[in-house]
Amino acid sequence: QKEVEQDPGPLSVPEGAIVSLNCTYSNSAFQYFMWYRQYSRKGPELLMYTYSSGNKEDGRFTAQVDKSSKYISLFIRDSQPSDSATYLCAMSVRNQGGKLIFGQGTELSVKP
Amino acid sequence: ETGVTQSPTHLIKTRGQQVTLRCSSQSGHNTVSWYQQALGQGPQFIFQYYREEENGRGNFPPRFSGLQFPNYSSELNVNALELDDSALYLCASSNRQSVDTEAFFGQGTRLTVV
Numbered sequence: 001q002k003e004v005e006q007d008p009g010p011l012s013v014p015e016g017a018i019v020s021l022n023c024t025y026s027n028s029a030f031q032y033f034m035w036y037r038q039y040s041r042k043g044p045e046l047l048m049y050t051y052s053s054g055n056k057e058d059g060r061f062t063a064q065v066d067k068s069s070k071y072i073s074l075f076i077r078d079s080q081p082s083d084s085a086t087y088l089c090a091m092s093v094r095n096q097g098g099k100l101i102f103g104q105g106t107e108l109s110v111k112p
Numbered sequence: 113e114t115g116v117t118q119s120p121t122h123l124i125k126t127r128g129q130q131v132t133l134r135c136s137s138q139s140g141h142n143t144v145s146w147y148q149q150a151l152g153q154g155p156q157f158i159f160q161y162y163r164e165e166e167n168g169r170g171n172f173p174p175r176f177s178g179l180q181f182p183n184y185s186s187e188l189n190v191n192a193l194e195l196d197d198s199a200l201y202l203c204a205s206s207n208r209q210s211v212d213t214e215a216f217f218g219q220g221t222r223l224t225v226v
Binding site: 008036104 | 147153156220222
């Protein structure tokens, strides 16, 4: 079993839809949770960064962490064609900055 | 743009050869981590360098090695290249002195082994 599980998709939605992306994990020591966006043939771009449980909002993006269920989510409101990319969840334990465990990534396509 | 730069952007090598990839970390960051990303997969942690020493390693053989220089830039060296080494190699920089552990990635080096 992988430490971090993420549905690879692909996920296709119409423009303006609310998108929900999810990851589950098995290591209860994870305390830092991140979402990266990766366009084709580019490096991952940090979207959201959350410590421990709770919600964090940034514009159209909301990240949720439920440590009791070992489950994290990223919501995208009013999705745009420019949101079409692969979304990667990543996690790390305390004091190990940069040592990230990634999910497989979910490929998202937003249709005009 | 993250300020993390990698070179070269693309590279084609023959099986059995050796390759060196380079990374300049973001200003203010003292830690560099290297990842391998196969097509359709998430990045896999190779190793991390902090204060010019290896600080943690993933499940990669010894033919993957690295260096970190006093200016915090880093190199990834791969010896005896195999076809399965074809991947996008990513460098990420972070600051271990910071409470936050955000890591910022470069654009990657796409290595093709033929």
